[in-house]
Amino acid sequence: MSDSSPLPPVRLHTEAELARDALSTPLLSRAARLARWAGPDTRVDAGGGLVDEQLPAAVEALGLSGDDAAADASEAWRVAVDAGLVEVVDEEEGTVTAGEDLALLTGGSPQDVLAVWLSALETVLADASVPDLDGLVDEDGEVDLSALDWDPEGEAEFLDGVLGNLYLLTAGEDTPGAPVPLPALAASVIVPSDMGEPTNDVLEQVSDAMMRLDDQFRMLEPVGFVAYQPVDEALMADADEEPAAPVDDTDVSRYGMVRLTPLGLYGMRARLMEAGYEAPAVGDLADKGADALLDGTAEYPPGAAQAETEQWLQRRESLAAARELLAAARGSDAGAPLRRLRCQQALSLVGASAEPALREVLDDAELGGLARVWLTEQGAVDVPAPSEAMVYWLTIDTVAAQLAAEGNSEELRALVEGLARQHGGFFDAVWRVDHPATADVLEAMGRLHPDKKVAKEARKAAFKARSQQGG
Secondary structure, eight states, X not given: OOTTSOOOOBOOOOHHHHHHHHHTSHHHHHHHHHHHHOOTTOOBOTTSOBOGGGHHHHHHHHTOOSXXXXXXXXXXXXXXXXXXXXXXXXXXXXXXXXXXXXXXXXXXXXXXXXXXXXXXXXXHHHHHTSOOOGGGBOTTSOBOGGGOOOOHHHHHHHHHHHHHHHHHHHXXXXXXXXXXXXXXHHHHHHSOTTOSSXXXXXXXXXXXXXXXXXXXXXXXXXXXXXXXXXXXXXXXXXXXXXXXXXXXXXOGGGGOEEEEXXXXXXXXXXXXXXXXXXXXXXXXXXXSOHHHXXXXXXXXXXXXXXXXXXXXXXXXXXXXXXXXXXXXXXOOSTTHHHHHHHHHHHHTTSOGGGHHHXXXXXXXXXXXXXXXXXXXXXXXXSOOOOOHHHHHHHHHHHHHHHHHHHSSOHHHHHHHHHHHHHSTTHHHHHTTOOOTTHHHHHHHHHHHOSOHHHHHHHHHHHHHHHHHTTO
């Protein structure tokens, strides 16, 4: 991802909902329980971890059992220390006391709770980038780091890249929040975008990355960051072993499925913004002016743009909102056509009480056509017919906005074909339109129209328009 362009807007749950989610995550709730359990007799080692002798008591306090109970308790304690729920009083003695942030979990604001959760998340993410050291312990019980092929910075960058792509997929307009197959996610950071058929070496790298991610997502689930369906254990069995049950090789979910939770989406956005990315959320513009709304939603996908506009309108009286939108839609700059399109879409959400604002701009060269469209769609009476010049100006403005919003889309291609077919002598008249985008629109029509003769007419008209504009 590049930090020079904004990311797609995301729809976040309210901070109150997210705070409740954070408090109910297994890892943070365990960390809080251990922070309240700790007392004068609790001892930690030089790194702040519970001494081995006290792990059984911590496991019992948490009600854990099984092979991973001690490891889970140790992780919860580490989170408690890192998140400020526990404070080391005397490093030499290893004594602790309740941290200042522990009280925030019950008496703080939702933002306070989420700040504690973000600290816990950073601890888990750091741990997730550390490889499994169990197999590297030598006969003396020491970790043999010389046998470890590990690049801490590279591993962190890899995980950040994977989570960044997961964020993009989660924020997508088509299937927001849909689980992502682990092979596809791993391939998104391994396989070059210009590679057709992946080589065996690349496929092996994807397979290795999947196994790393399987371990990492298992670690990230207890903190509420992801919802994860792990890789089927049968897939990792030795080839000589007989599977316990029939295996369906076509079931992609067996290879792992992951999605960011609503809490994870919030956390990932916070991390991206801290790293310098522009990561908008729906609702960011609700308290800003109409100019910020129209410019800000210019690059939003349709669903997010409508949701943002609905929130903006909810805070305003309809007539005043309509006047503000129309005023912000004026302009002859390159972004003006798309602003007017967004204005038209916003006005479609405003009720009939906004009619006076639209009638006030009927004679406006830039807004008169837009106003007539709105009034007609509302079933208003006494709507004056537009002049031919206004019709052509609105046509150029509309196509310019569609070009800015969608590029050379199939919908725009169909619009171009329809315009050329329905209006006899269209190109003979339209090149004269006094609109800054006339030449660009005609050049685009020449590029998009499938009929060579019509396309040539459009290009000739574009040349005339360019000459008329002094270009």
